[in-house]
Amino acid sequence: MSDDTDAQHGGCFCGRVTFEVSGEPVAMGYCHCSSCRGWLAAPVHGFTMWPAEAVKVTSGAEVIGTFLKTPDTISHRQFCINCGGAVMVQHPTMGAIDIPAANLPGVAFQPTMHVNYAEHVMRIRDGLPKHAGFPADFGGTGELIPE
Ligand SMILES: [Zn+2]
Numbered sequence: 001m002s003d004d005t006d007a008q009h010g011g012c013f014c015g016r017v018t019f020e021v022s023g024e025p026v027a028m029g030y031c032h033c034s035s036c037r038g039w040l041a042a043p044v045h046g047f048t049m050w051p052a053e054a055v056k057v058t059s060g061a062e063v064i065g066t067f068l069k070t071p072d073t074i075s076h077r078q079f080c081i082n083c084g085g086a087v088m089v090q091h092p093t094m095g096a097i098d099i100p101a102a103n104l105p106g107v108a109f110q111p112t113m114h115v116n117y118a119e120h121v122m123r124i125r126d127g128l129p130k131h132a133g134f135p136a137d138f139g140g141t142g143e144l145i146p147e
């Protein structure tokens, strides 16, 4: 990632935490799980998933807090301790980082799937695949359910 000419910049709500991403996301979509909804206080989470090495924090590392809902969670949720805004979700065991789409204004959000739709509270009829849990290539069953 030495060539960052294609880098896109993002950050938290107050702007103290900034980061950049390079290349292309692994996936974009919506997560409907109760953990994402509860943490973001939102009915659905628009995610952009990146290889961990594609993401670089460029300022504000000292104000990033990390919350683990359970000791063995795969999701290390990071937030800005200044504004309380979500920053990103580290998935260390997957080597991936999920950045809420709203934190990357320069990246066109092009969702291709819904995950954890079995937990949805907001129905979305957009014709995209609705995974009950996770797709098979995310370690899930790949089971699809109706919109
Ligand atoms: Zn902030």
Ligand SMILES: [Zn+2]
Pocket: 031, 032, 033, 034, 035, 036, 037, 045, 116
């Ligand atoms: Zn989720």
